[in-house]
Amino acid sequence: MFVFLFVAVLCTGCLAVPMxxxxxxxxxxGGSGTSFSTEGGYGKITAIRVWELNNAYIVGIQLRYGGIWTERAGREIGVPEELELFDGETIVQVSGxxxxxxxxxxxxxxxRGRILFAGQPLYASFNFYASHPDAELKxxxxxxxxxxxxxxxxHWGVHEEESNTTDV
Incomplete structure (x- = not known):
């Protein structure tokens, strides 16, 4: 009986903690150079900028969270490719x-199926996407x-205000 009560209390506690x-x-x-992170502490991603070198390789990336642009990763050359997201729109895949x-x-x-392309289709492919269907790029x-x-x-995650944590 005591074991049953212990398991019941343990399971109830698990339900109270959001997943x-x-x-x-x-x-x-290759991974040479200085590490970067597009610090995601400003809310949801609302825009992306990508710089490329003469239709060759990617030289810089910058994300906007709410109305604040992050520090640029890499360098800025010429005019960037840019995509501004609509309200409620999220990034669900990054490949290249x-x-x-x-x-x-x-x-x-x-x-919403919109795409931002930058760079050239050379060498090996990669495809990043979230493991949860409601997750977005963070x-x-x-x-x-x-x-x-x-x-x-x-890095992917479910935005807390929109998550449904009824699954256990």
């Missing part, structure tokens, strides 16, 4: 091409050297 739906897409690329030295192409796909991390982005990983 976290977080996943990480491990980084791709990479080699041992740089990220050569990036493709961001939104929950931040990017990786490495950059003086020339461009050398490694990239993606």
């Amino acid at each position: 976290m739906h977080y996943s990480y897409s491990p980084s791709v690329g 091409k990479y080699h041992s030295n740089y990220i050569y192409q990036l493709k961001f796909v939104t929950s 931040l990017l991390s990786g490495r950059s050297d003086g020339s461009g982005i050398t490694a990239l990983g993606a």
Whole structure:
């Protein structure tokens, strides 16, 4: 009887704690240079900027959370490719091409099917997406050297105000 009561109390306690739906897409690329993270402490992602070098490889990335742009990862050359998200729209996939030295192409796909392309389709492919169907891109991390982005990983999570934690 005591064991049954203990298990019942334990299970009830588990129901009171909301489940976290977080996943990480491990980084791709050579990984030389300085590490970066697009700090996601300002709310939801509302826009993306990507700089590329003469239609070659990716040299810089910047995300906007709410109305605040993060510090740029990498460098700024020319005019960036930019995608501003609509209200309620999220990033649900990040894919592209990479080699041992740089990220050569990036493709961001939104929950509305819109796409931002930058770079060239050279070398090996990667495809990042969340492990939970309600999750969205929270931040990017990786490495950059003086020339461009050398490694990239993606962090996913369910936005707390929209999550439904009835599943156990």
